Amino acid sequence: MGIFDFFSGGPMTQEKFVQIVLAELRKLDPASQYQYNAERFQIARPDDGFINLGNIYQEYCRAEKNERDAVLRRFLRNCVSTKSYELPAEFDDIHPDLLPVIRSRFYLESVLLQAKVRGNDALEVPQQVIGEHLALSLVYDLPSAMRTIGQTDLESWEVSFYEAVEAARHNLEQMGEVAFATLDSCVYASATGDNYDASRLVLLDLIRRFKVNGDYVAMVPNRDTLVVTGSDDEHGLALLAKIAEDSHEKPRPISTVALRLEGDE
Structure with a gap:
């Protein structure tokens, strides 16, 4: 039985999750000391940084049980590998x-x-x-x-x-193909899934390719979701709000407040 299996009995509480995280950190980085802060639900790193656990806890709980180990290990490897990473000098x-x-x-x-x-x-x-x-x-x-x-x-x-x-x-x-799905011919929802869908909010030339009624209205409910419709499209606005509400419940939330593009702003 693996360490993750040992802790997986019953509901995955934050306390159980922290024990799993600390056990994995000890394996990945045995020379370092990590301290858990229960009040902030984060782990202090030896380089004076910290690991926020809120998002990864949600991702872990939402993942299929046979995928949870990989989800957590990938996240923690990133944390360990970048804790003392030096940027290029030029x-x-x-x-x-x-x-x-x-x-x-x-x-x-x-x-x-x-x-x-x-x-x-x-x-x-x-x-x-x-x-x-x-x-x-x-x-x-x-x-x-x-x-x-x-x-x-x-x-x-x-x-x-x-x-x-x-x-x-x-x-x-310049990043590869950008994927958008068209919903009811009035809402455009990102489907690229490369962690930068929300960032494409600032690519105005991309957004202006979409045919909408009125001004462009956009939302970025989470990191992997950008939705766009028109300000004069009641059905589109209602659908956008529903998509945003559902997407905001996913990990890495950002905001369900809409933005209206007027000119270049």
């Missing part, structure tokens, strides 16, 4: 792997606040506000993880946030 070397990510402003600010609570007052993540509730930031897209780009990273490369965002936006435009 912007030209990281330029091709920069990508934009869309998150709720609340999420980003809460991460920064947690860092300050842990004594890291210097952490600053540059962001571009979208609407009033979303923000665009940048990540270094690794083969199996994302590494957030901070202000000190940009300063070390001597590039502005604007320059880095333009590079990241271009990279996103």
